[in-house]
Amino acid sequence: MKLDLQNNLKKYKRPFLIAGPCSVESEEQVMNVAKAIAAETKPALIRGGIWKPRTRPDSFEGVGAIGLPWLVNAGKEIGVPVTTEVANAKHVEAALKAGVDVLWVGARTTVNPFAVQEIADAIKGTEITVMVKNPINPDLMLWIGAFERLQKAGINDLVAIHRGFSVYKHPRYRNVPNWEIPIGLTEEMPDIPVICDPSHISGRRDGLLNVAQKAMDLNFAGLMIETHNNPDKAWSDAEQQITPIQLKELLNQLVLRKANI
Numbered sequence: 307m308k309l310d311l312q313n314n315l316k317k318y319k320r321p322f323l324i325a326g327p328c329s330v331e332s333e334e335q336v337m338n339v340a341k342a343i344a345a346e347t348k349p350a351l352i353r354g355g356i357w358k359p360r361t362r363p364d365s366f367e368g369v370g371a372i373g374l375p376w377l378v379n380a381g382k383e384i385g386v387p388v389t390t391e392v393a394n395a396k397h398v399e400a401a402l403k404a405g406v407d408v409l410w411v412g413a414r415t416t417v418n419p420f421a422v423q424e425i426a427d428a429i430k431g432t433e434i435t436v437m438v439k440n441p442i443n444p445d446l447m448l449w450i451g452a453f454e455r456l457q458k459a460g461i462n463d464l465v466a467i468h469r470g471f472s473v474y475k476h477p478r479y480r481n482v483p484n485w486e487i488p489i490g491l492t493e494e495m496p497d498i499p500v501i502c503d504p505s506h507i508s509g510r511r512d513g514l515l516n517v518a519q520k521a522m523d524l525n526f527a528g529l530m531i532e533t534h535n536n537p538d539k540a541w542s543d544a545e546q547q548i549t550p551i552q553l554k555e556l557l558n559q560l561v562l563r564k565a566n567i
C-alpha cells in the first residue's frame with residue numbers, strides 16, 4: 307500500500323503519532339496493546355520490533371519472522387498501518403511479504419553504509435515508506451547518506467526519526483538529543499519530515515514529556531512513543547515504556563505552541 311507519508315504527514319494534526327511496544331512479544335500482547343492504544347488515542351502507525359538489535363548477547367533478540375503476522379493482524383484489527391525495524395535484506399523481504407506497511411532502519415544500522423545499501427537494494431522497486439533513525443553517533447552526514455542511498459534506489463517516501471545519540475555517561479538522557487542535528491537535517495533535506503522518539507532519548511518514563519514538548523516546540527511533525535500494557539514486565543526497554551492511558555495523559559499535557567505546518 308502506498309502511504310506517501312512524506313507528503314501526507316504534514317496534513318495530520320500534530321503530533322503524527324507512532325505508538326506500540328518496543329518488542330512484539332506474543333500474538334496476544336501486540337493485539338491487546340494495539341486495541342488499548344486505539345481506545346485511548348488516535349495512532350497514525352503502530353510500531354513493534356520483530357528483530358531487536360540488542361547491545362549485549364543473551365538479551366531478548368525479538369520473536370523473529372513468526373511475529374510479523376501478529377503485528378500485521380493487530381494493525382488490521384484497529385485499522386491502522388504498522389511498522390517494524392529491518393536491518394538486512396532478509397528482514398526486508400519477510401516484512402514486505404507479511405504486509406508490513408512501513409519499514410524503519412534502526413540507529414545501529416544507519417551507521418553502516420553497507421547495511422543501508424543492502425536494505426535500499428532489497429526495497430528497490432516497491433513504493434513502501436521508509437523511516438530512518440539517526441545513527442547512534444552524532445554524524446549528520448551519515449544520516450543524510452542513508453537517505454541518499456535510499457533515494458538513489460528510487461525510494462522516495464522517506465521520514466526521519468530522531469532518537470538521540472550515544473554517550474558514555476549522561477545523568478539525564480539515555481541518548482543525548484543534540485537537537486541541532488535533526489534541525490541540520492531539516493535544513494539540508496527540507497522535504498523529509500522529522501519525528502521525535504522521546505522513549506529512546508529519555509530512557510525513562512519521567513523524561514518523556516519534556517523531550518516530547520521540546521520536539522513540538524521545534525515544530526517536529528510527530529512522536530514515536532513506546533507503549534506497552536504492562537511496561538514493567540516488558541521484554542525490552544521496560545523503564546521507558548508507558549501504558550496507553552499514560553500515553554493519552556502525555557498527549558493531553560503537550561502544548562502546541564506553534565501553528566501546524
Ligand code: PEP
Nearest residue numbers: 328412413414439469506
Ligand atoms: C527501537 O525502536 O526499539 C530501537 C531499537 O530503536 P533504536 O534503533 O533507536 O535504538
Ligand code: MN
Nearest residue numbers: 328532542543
Ligand atoms: Mn526500544
